[in-house]
Amino acid sequence: MRKLLFIFSFFIALTNLSAQTSGLDLSGRCSCESCVKAQKHRDSLMGITKTKVVVAEKKEPVILPKKKEFKLNEEGASVDTGQVYILKNVRFVAEQAIFMDRSYYELDQLVVFLKKNPTVKISINGHVNGPGSPNTPYYQKLSEDRCQAVQMYLMEHGVKAGRLNKQGFGNSKMLFPAPVSEYESEANRRVEILITAK
Numbered sequence: 001m002r003k004l005l006f007i008f009s010f011f012i013a014l015t016n017l018s019a020q021t022s023g024l025d026l027s028g029r030c031s032c033e034s035c036v037k038a039q040k041h042r043d044s045l046m047g048i049t050k051t052k053v054v055v056a057e058k059k060e061p062v063i064l065p066k067k068k069e070f071k072l073n074e075e076g077a078s079v080d081t082g083q084v085y086i087l088k089n090v091r092f093v094a095e096q097a098i099f100m101d102r103s104y105y106e107l108d109q110l111v112v113f114l115k116k117n118p119t120v121k122i123s124i125n126g127h128v129n130g131p132g133s134p135n136t137p138y139y140q141k142l143s144e145d146r147c148q149a150v151q152m153y154l155m156e157h158g159v160k161a162g163r164l165n166k167q168g169f170g171n172s173k174m175l176f177p178a179p180v181s182e183y184e185s186e187a188n189r190r191v192e193i194l195i196t197a198k
Contacts, residue, residue: 072113085193097145111157121197123165124150129188130171143168
């Protein structure tokens with residue numbers, strides 16, 4: 001038993017001496033000046049340099065600047081250029097520029113608003129839902145066709161063409177870049193009315 005204890009004590013002393021002469025502490029960390037400065041830690045047995053794992057940051061959703069909104073029942077005096085109204089109930093058949101039935105009430109409200117404010121000019125801005133993909137000619141054309149559908153409805157109900165501009169943005173300005181619900185998808189596929197002149 002004494003012999004075994006002596007051999008074990010001798011092995012511990014030898015390990016300490018080896019660590020001191022090689023510049024490694026008992027944990028296997030190199031204590032030489034160059035390694036300390038570079039913050040490199042070497043494994044005493046394998047000789048492998050341990051590197052810091054960098055976790056990629058989560059990409060934040062695009063935050064669009066808050067828009068100054070107006071209501072359709074406001075008079076011209078309270079409407080200013082740059083104000084926006086989102087046609088929240090104007091919806092289209094999937095992948096088409098055909099209005100769903102629930103769209104007409106709000107379109108008619110827009111007609112009344114423009115007739116009450118005969119000097120107001122607007123831009124009809126169209127957006128579609130297209131997550132995970134850059135804006136494509138298909139998305140661009142769909143947004144433009146939907147703008148045109150709104151423009152045609154207004155003209156058919158007595159609003160002069162000279163007061164109506166239109167612009168499609170495809171999926172380049174989605175409110176939710178990665179929608180996780182139908183609410184977010186619908187918010188992406190929207191038509192906005194921008195006051196360009198009052």
